Amino acid sequence: MLWYLKNFNIFDNFSESDLESFTKYLRAEEFDKGETILIPHDSERHVYFLMKGKVKVFHIDEDGREIILVILREGEIFGLLAVIEEYSNPLVVALEECLVGYMHESDFQNLMEEKPELCFTIYKYIGKRLITIENRLDELLFQDIPTRLARLLLRLSREYPRERDCGVQIDLRLTQQEIADLIGASREATSAALNPFKRNGWLELHQRYICLHNSEALQELA
DNA sequence: ACATTAATACGGT
DNA sequence: ACCGTATTAATGT
Numbered sequence: 001m002l003w004y005l006k007n008f009n010i011f012d013n014f015s016e017s018d019l020e021s022f023t024k025y026l027r028a029e030e031f032d033k034g035e036t037i038l039i040p041h042d043s044e045r046h047v048y049f050l051m052k053g054k055v056k057v058f059h060i061d062e063d064g065r066e067i068i069l070v071i072l073r074e075g076e077i078f079g080l081l082a083v084i085e086e087y088s089n090p091l092v093v094a095l096e097e098c099l100v101g102y103m104h105e106s107d108f109q110n111l112m113e114e115k116p117e118l119c120f121t122i123y124k125y126i127g128k129r130l131i132t133i134e135n136r137l138d139e140l141l142f143q144d145i146p147t148r149l150a151r152l153l154l155r156l157s158r159e160y161p162r163e164r165d166c167g168v169q170i171d172l173r174l175t176q177q178e179i180a181d182l183i184g185a186s187r188e189a190t191s192a193a194l195n196p197f198k199r200n201g202w203l204e205l206h207q208r209y210i211c212l213h214n215s216e217a218l219q220e221l222a
Numbered sequence: 223a224c225a226t227t228a229a230t231a232c233g234g235t
Numbered sequence: 236a237c238c239g240t241a242t243t244a245a246t247g248t
Contacts, residue, residue, distance in 0.1 A: 175245065191247060208229085208245090 001026060004051035004101065007075045010121050018115065025107040031094040038079055038092040045105040048079040053098030054172060057090045058181065066181040069133060071095065071172065073160070080126060095172065140184045146193045148183040150222040153203070157212050166204065169211040 001023045005011055011019060028051065031037055037055060038048065050072055057078060058068040069090055072078060081087050083105060112118045139151060153170065160171040174182075180190040197203050202214040212218065 176247095177245080187246085188248085191245095195247075 001028065001101065004074075004099070005049070007051075008049065008077075009075060010077065010125055013117070014115075022111065025103040025111070026101045027103070028099060028101045031098045031100060033094055033096050035094050036091060037094060037098070037100055038089070040089040040091065042082070042089070045082050046079055046102040047077065047105060047108045048092070049101035049103075050074055050076050050078065051099045051101050053100075054095040055092050055098060056095055056178065057092050059088075059090050066178075067184065068178065068181040070129070071182075077122075077125065080122065095174075145183065145185045145189050146196075147222055148185065149179070149190065149193045150197075150218040152179065152183050153197075153210065153212060154215060154218055154222060156210075157215065162209075164211060167211050167213040168215065169206070169209050171209070173208050174210075175208075 002016075002019055005019045005022060005026075011022075014022075026049070031053075052074050054071060054073045055078070056068050057070050057072060058066045060066055078092055079089075079102070082089055112122070139148060143151070156170045156172060157168045162169040162171040176190050176194065177187045179194075180187045183190070185193070197218070198205070200214070200217065202212070202217045204211050204213060
């Protein structure tokens, strides 16, 4: 447990004993791909620590479409905004096998009171998340679908790179539906935008992992 | 919406 | 564990 916590940037300037006290309140649970980790209005409020794996955080609109806010990986935190009553929490679903640590919101609050640096760290962390979502907002509103797709792929290849001899592979096994949910497009439009990229040899799919062969061309489009 | 293809689950060995 | 096949999921148009 302690070993996992050391991977959290948030705890960079925390001592071993600080983390030790942290683990006292922390429980862990494993989730399979596709399992729901957090549903909105969960009566038991917790703060979640993603120790292993990747999750998608999303809302479902009135027509049942998913809108993915962000994909998180090991070392990231979620469920923090559950403290705000008015906020309708998003859903969190595992994209692959995950190990998730969690603690009661009240315990987390106590820890923040004991360690004011933690408050500041969390404040910065939430601010960063807000900025990334704000940045994506104007993109979604003003760009066409191929541009949005190109930008998404470039961003994901930067955030989740896996180097291969043929190019940079995005280390996420997303379906076209999930890609569509990330760029606010229909699945069909996403497929139609993706295929020209493939035909031009800008990217390739190996076992559903997207591998960028020509980032420059995508860059130009974006 | 439908036809095609890819991925997974299942059962037998 | 491996293979072939049935079933389901993802994709292309």
